[in-house]
Amino acid sequence: MERSHVCARGVRGAGLAALLLVGAVVACGGEASAPSAPAATAPTPSARPSEPPSPAPPPTLPTGNLRGNPELGGRLYAMYCATCHGPEGRGDGPIAQTLVPRPADHGSAEYMRTLSDEEIYLVIEKGGAAAGKSPMMAPWGGILNDSDIRDVIAHLRSLSGT
Ligand code: HEC
Numbered sequence: 001m002e003r004s005h006v007c008a009r010g011v012r013g014a015g016l017a018a019l020l021l022v023g024a025v026v027a028c029g030g031e032a033s034a035p036s037a038p039a040a041t042a043p044t045p046s047a048r049p050s051e052p053p054s055p056a057p058p059p060t061l062p063t064g065n066l067r068g069n070p071e072l073g074g075r076l077y078a079m080y081c082a083t084c085h086g087p088e089g090r091g092d093g094p095i096a097q098t099l100v101p102r103p104a105d106h107g108s109a110e111y112m113r114t115l116s117d118e119e120i121y122l123v124i125e126k127g128g129a130a131a132g133k134s135p136m137m138a139p140w141g142g143i144l145n146d147s148d149i150r151d152v153i154a155h156l157r158s159l160s161g162t
Pocket residue numbers: 076077080081082083084085095099101102103104115120123124128132133134136137138140152
């Protein structure tokens with residue numbers, strides 16, 4: 001008598017712990033999709049024209065001018081960002097002392113020149129974890145829409161004159 005007891009268990013639960021303080025939706029990113037099985041179907045020798053080898057597209061990168069209206073962005077910044085980043089982006093908001101690592105000085109032109117608008121956009125939309133930074137920087141994509149993020153970037157840039 002054979003008994004195949006297959007229990008399909010998904011891999012899950014990684015990384016829940018670190019994100020408790022952040023009251024935002026956190027996607028369980030970084031799950032590798034199944035590796036491509038070598039010729040599982042039929043051994044057809046002639047290949048199809050040209051299929052792209054990598055199925056994972058890059059995150060939807062924004063295009064065009066990423067700097068919107070700095071005044072509108074300033075209001076959003078004061079509302080959502082200053083608690084950690086400080087009113088002038090110096091990394092000295094009331095919560096900043098509790099953060100490890102602490103937010104960088106976004107008033108520093110030297111530092112801000114190392115970041116492209118695209119990188120900044122990505123961090124704001126998808127969170128620090130998506131860019132190899134602290135998950136305490138939450139993804140704001142569910143709260144700020146594309147135009148909001150561009151406004152915030154314009155404001156952020158004005159803090160350092162970059
Ligand atoms: C709960 C605290 C918190 C809030 C609120 C917050 N951030 Fe952050 N943010 C951080 C931390 C901490 C980092 C640093 C991550 C790192 O360096 O690993 C960070 C990093 C960043 C970065 C990456 C730039 C860099 O220093 O490399 C940008 C851009 C940013 N935040 C923008 C924003 C904006 C815009 C908002 C508001 C919409 C916001 N943050 C709200 C904590 C916060």
